Amino acid sequence: xxxxSVTDLSKTYPNGFTxxxxxxxxxxxxxxxxxVGPSGCGKSTLLRMxxxxxxxxxxxxxxxxxxxxDVDPAHRDIAMVFQNYALYPHMTVRKNIAYGxxxxxxxxxxxxxxxxxxxEMLNLTDYLDRRPSQLSGGxxxxxxxxxAIVRDPALFLFxxxxxxLDAKLRNQMRIEIRALQRRLGVxxxxxxxxxxxxxxxxDRIFVLNDGxxxxxxxxxxxxxxxxxxxxxxxxxxxxxxxxSGRGTGNGxxxxxxxxxxxxxxxxxxxxxxxxxxxxxxxxxxxxxxxAFDIEIVEELGAxxxxxxxxxxxxxxxxxxxxxxxxxxxxxxxxxxxxxxxxCAEKGHRL
Amino acid sequence: xTATDTAPVSAVTPRRRRLKLETVLDHAxxxxxxxxxxxxxxxxxxxxxxxxxxxxxxxxxxxxGSETLTNFxxxxxxxxxxxxxxxxATMLMNSFILGVGFAVGKIILSMMxxxxxxxxxxxxxxxxxxxxxxxxxxxxxxxxxxxxEVIQGMGLTNSYTGLIVPLLASATGTFFFRQxxxxxxxxxxxxxxxxxxxxxxxxxxxxxxxxxxxxxxxxIIMFVYGWNQYLWPTLITTEESLFTLVRGxxxxxxxxxxxxxxxxxxxxxxxxxxAMIPPVAIVVTFQSWFVKGLTETDK
Numbered sequence: 061x062x063x064x065s066v067t068d069l070s071k072t073y074p075n076g077f078t079x080x081x082x083x084x085x086x087x088x089x090x091x092x093x094x095x096v097g098p099s100g101c102g103k104s105t106l107l108r109m110x111x112x113x114x115x116x117x118x119x120x121x122x123x124x125x126x127x128x129x130d131v132d133p134a135h136r137d138i139a140m141v142f143q144n145y146a147l148y149p150h151m152t153v154r155k156n157i158a159y160g161x162x163x164x165x166x167x168x169x170x171x172x173x174x175x176x177x178x179x180e181m182l183n184l185t186d187y188l189d190r191r192p193s194q195l196s197g198g199x200x201x202x203x204x205x206x207x208a209i210v211r212d213p214a215l216f217l218f219x220x221x222x223x224x225l226d227a228k229l230r231n232q233m234r235i236e237i238r239a240l241q242r243r244l245g246v247x248x249x250x251x252x253x254x255x256x257x258x259x260x261x262x263d264r265i266f267v268l269n270d271g272x273x274x275x276x277x278x279x280x281x282x283x284x285x286x287x288x289x290x291x292x293x294x295x296x297x298x299x300x301x302x303x304s305g306r307g308t309g310n311g312x313x314x315x316x317x318x319x320x321x322x323x324x325x326x327x328x329x330x331x332x333x334x335x336x337x338x339x340x341x342x343x344x345x346x347x348x349x350x351a352f353d354i355e356i357v358e359e360l361g362a363x364x365x366x367x368x369x370x371x372x373x374x375x376x377x378x379x380x381x382x383x384x385x386x387x388x389x390x391x392x393x394x395x396x397x398x399x400x401x402x403c404a405e406k407g408h409r410l
Numbered sequence: 411x412t413a414t415d416t417a418p419v420s421a422v423t424p425r426r427r428r429l430k431l432e433t434v435l436d437h438a439x440x441x442x443x444x445x446x447x448x449x450x451x452x453x454x455x456x457x458x459x460x461x462x463x464x465x466x467x468x469x470x471x472x473x474x475g476s477e478t479l480t481n482f483x484x485x486x487x488x489x490x491x492x493x494x495x496x497x498x499a500t501m502l503m504n505s506f507i508l509g510v511g512f513a514v515g516k517i518i519l520s521m522m523x524x525x526x527x528x529x530x531x532x533x534x535x536x537x538x539x540x541x542x543x544x545x546x547x548x549x550x551x552x553x554x555x556x557x558x559e560v561i562q563g564m565g566l567t568n569s570y571t572g573l574i575v576p577l578l579a580s581a582t583g584t585f586f587f588r589q590x591x592x593x594x595x596x597x598x599x600x601x602x603x604x605x606x607x608x609x610x611x612x613x614x615x616x617x618x619x620x621x622x623x624x625x626x627x628x629x630i631i632m633f634v635y636g637w638n639q640y641l642w643p644t645l646i647t648t649e650e651s652l653f654t655l656v657r658g659x660x661x662x663x664x665x666x667x668x669x670x671x672x673x674x675x676x677x678x679x680x681x682x683x684x685a686m687i688p689p690v691a692i693v694v695t696f697q698s699w700f701v702k703g704l705t706e707t708d709k
Contacts, residue, residue, distance in 0.1 A: 111600075113600050132603075133603045134603060134604060139604065140601070142600070143597070146598050146600065146601035148602075150622075159602075159615070160606055163605055163606035163607055164606050207601075207605070
């Protein structure tokens with residue numbers, strides 16, 4: 061269990077491309093942090109810098125009390141789970157798990173004991189003498205986990221570990237990984253592009269875009285108070301509705317298509333803004349202040365998505381499965397506290 | 411019932427007709443090819459079963475004679491050559507040393523070269539690779555005089571070292587291993603690094619076991635290639651105790667023929683057949699590995 065602290069860390073490749081812009085953050089002991097963002101946002105690069113697989117261009121990185129900028133990956137006291145598992149195909153499960161310990165000259169008796177323990181924890185006891193090619197995707201994933209936990213490292217690093225599994229298995233492994241991490245209490249950094257994984261697993265989420273950390277916060281903060289339009293549109297399925305308009309100065313936003321939507325915030329007169337409303341924060345309300353034209357009703361089982369236009373701008377509303385609804389004009393009201401306002405030019409929260 | 415009965419019949423009949431048209435021709439070609447390759451071997455086998463006088467008088471023999479054991483025994487164990495200190499068995503041994511030394515040496519050298527080129531950030535790695543690759547244009551036959559000069563200058567003529575070392579650098583082997591190493595996933599290297607495996611450990615623990623089918627395939631090719639070397643051994647070994655089978659066959663016949671005796675063709679044929687056995691045995695034994703090594707990868 062260790063703290064990870066990073067000061068002004070950045071990564072620029074020799075060809076001049078900056079993959080990670082200078083950033084500083086701290087990860088507390090035992091915390092589970094998820095780095096999330098679209099592909100190419102620098103999340104994997106950041107993780108690989110923590111692992112020591114990618115050189116650090118500027119800044120300082122500490123694991124515990126130790127500056128690790130120039131420490132070899134083998135000596136950083138980390139363990140990493142890779143997207144393709146990266147199991148050694150010619151070794152049995154037992155040897156795969158033990159390999160890191162053997163290289164560290166751990167006595168054979170202790171290796172055997174730790175491997176057995178890890179295998180029990182991951183339900184791999186029956187598979188210890190098989191080769192990776194004889195295992196299913198989920199089992200391989202567990203072996204990769206076993207290789208990490210058997211080392212009892214200061215830091216776990218996960219690089220999109222579930223993206224090669226099918227949806228059902230992914231849900232199950234998500235819970236298993238989280239439970240395991242809780243039990244072991246090892247500080248973990250987890251990279252994913254899947255916002256569901258990020259929301260469900262993280263103590264804190266780091267949302268990255270274009271090599272910059274857009275927002276750091278708990279899943280609930282990220283979801284309910286996104287710091288920018290990027291975070292607002294990236295997190296949540298379907299994403300937050302963003303309507304362009306102008307402030308009126310008297311507690312409302314005049315949308316470009318004509319309607320004025322009341323907001324519980326002061327808006328500078330005539331300032332271009334983006335009004336953010338989560339689909340599930342809207343409710344059908346015959347007496348509501350907002351006119352909405354429903355074009356398509358999407359049936360999702362647990363709830364329904366109503367796609368349509370609000371002042372000529374695309375808009376989506378999510379309603380529960382019990383709400384009977386058809387296409388055509390309707391009226392909406394927003395739940396209190398559901399309104400987000402962003403600067404139209406720079407995208408940051410107002 | 412009737413439906414299931416008629417279905418296979420109607421399915422089989424047209425197939426049988428197609429068999430006649432195409433496969434007969436295919437097989438005819440294959441059989442011709444096989445006969446073309448095998449008849450000389452059969453002829454060698456039958457001829458090797460006759461007395462030398464008979465062969466000298468009547469030429470190659472199509473029928474089996476009675477001297478098989480005598481001739482093979484003479485080929486293997488009777489001293490031959492000018493000095494008489496070489497038998498078929500010692501030549502077989504020499505050929506084995508050349509073939510195995512050649513194959514093993516080539517594999518070790520080309521694996522290490524490929525490892526350096528693929529995994530280390532060398533300044534001129536690509537250039538180095540292409541330089542190695544262009545040596546394909548310079549086979550031994552082209553550089554034989556300077557090569558001989560170097561070996562002779564080092565005093566390595568008439569030694570196994572002189573026989574094997576100059577042939578070791580292998581562009582083909584390096585190329586094969588380079589392509590294979592480049593297809594090993596990057597994540598495996600990284601996992602090994604995090605697991606604390608240094609460059610040497612990674613090579614020995616991960617890369618070599620992963621390449622074992624490749625190694626087997628290249629071993630077969632190189633063993634046969636080394637076994638069949640003729641020109642270089644002829645040049646570098648003048649002592650008969652170092653003769654390999656492939657050149658020894660001729661030498662024995664010649665040595666006897668230049669005397670006033672009748673050349674012992676039966677014995678020479680027997681020796682030629684013996685010389686063919688090890689490469690064939692190796693290819694047959696390892697052919698499944700061979701195919702695996704060159705086609706699929708166990709990653």
